[in-house]
Each structure stands twice: as structure tokens, then as C-alpha cells.
Amino acid sequence: MDLPFTKRQRVCKPGEYAAVFQTRLYVADAWLQINGRQRSMGKGTPRLGLSIGKRFGNAVQRNRWKRVVREAFRLEQHSLPADWDLIVRPQGNRMPSLEQARVSLIQLAKRLGKKQTRSDR
Numbered sequence: 001m002d003l004p005f006t007k008r009q010r011v012c013k014p015g016e017y018a019a020v021f022q023t024r025l026y027v028a029d030a031w032l033q034i035n036g037r038q039r040s041m042g043k044g045t046p047r048l049g050l051s052i053g054k055r056f057g058n059a060v061q062r063n064r065w066k067r068v069v070r071e072a073f074r075l076e077q078h079s080l081p082a083d084w085d086l087i088v089r090p091q092g093n094r095m096p097s098l099e100q101a102r103v104s105l106i107q108l109a110k111r112l113g114k115k116q117t118r119s120d121r
Contacts, residue, residue, distance in 0.1 A: 003074050003075060003077065003078075004074070005048075005070060005073065005074040005077075008045070008047075009045055009046070009047050009048060009073075009077070010047060010048060010049065011047050011048065011049030011085050011086075011087065012049075016049070016085060017049055017051070017087060019037055019085070020035050020036065020037040020049065020085050020086075020087045021035055021087070023035070023036070023037045025037065025112065025115060025116060026112075027108045027111045027112050027115060028091050028108070029091065029104055029107065029108060030091060030092055030104075031090075031091055031092065031094075031096040031100055031101060031104040032069070032088055032089070032090065032091055032096070032101070032104045032105065032108060033088070033089045033090075033091045034086050034087065034088050034089075034105075034108045034109065034112060035086070035087040035089070036084050036085065036086050036087070036109075036112040036116070037084065037085045038081075038083055038084055038116060039083045039084065039085060040083070044082060044083070045077060045082060046073075046077060046080040046081060046082060046083070046084045046085075046086055046109075047084070047085045047086065048069075048070065048073045048086055048088065049085065049086065049087040049088070050066050050069060050070070050087070050088055051087055051088070051089045052065050052066060052089065052090055053089075056090050056093075061095070064095060065090055065095065068095070068096060068097075068098055068101050069088050069101055069105075071098055071101075072098060072101035072102040072104075072105050073086075073088075073105060075102060076102050076105055076106055079106050079109075080105070080106070080109045081109055081112075081113045084109070084112070084113075086109065086112075088105070
């Protein structure tokens, strides 16, 4: 199975980040916090954005966070809800393993979808 992580699967523009944060829809666990926004139907795959501030360490540590989260997203992209923009931020000071990040990403994305349906009522 081919599991790419292309530019189309990334949240890139500042306006896209702002749109996600304006929805104020987020979930968190011990490892990650995810802000999310459902896009209009028909766009297909979920998209990932990262927001990792300087309080999470030096450049080496922040880049490690990014690599772990991107790889977790790449491996689990088919398990995540389609048509969502997801902005992932670290939660806590410890670095998750790849497996912990994968599990966290899936569980949080499901919770985000449930939270969205409750707010639509």
C-alpha cells in the first residue's frame, strides 16, 4: 500500500490555520492537542498542519516532534476522517514514540468528529 504525504495533504497558508483555530473545536490527551475544522465535502483526504512553539525545546527537539507527528499522520491517514483540516500541537513536555503518536492521533480524530456532530445539533 502506497502511503504518501504530499503537499495537498498539508495545511500551508496562514488563512487556513486561522480558519481552523477560529472554529474553536479541539481535543487533547497526554501527548497531543488537535484543533480541527471540517472542510466542504468532496475534497477527499485529511490535511495536517503543525504548530510547535519554542517552549517545546530547541530546533532539534521541535523538528523531532514534527517528524514523529508527520510519520504518524502518513501511516494513519486512511484511518482519519476525510475532509478535515487538523492542526496538531504537542501536549506536555515528553516526546511520544511513533506508536503513541499514531494511537493518539486516531483516538483524538475520532473524538473530534464526535464533538463536531454534537455541536451541529
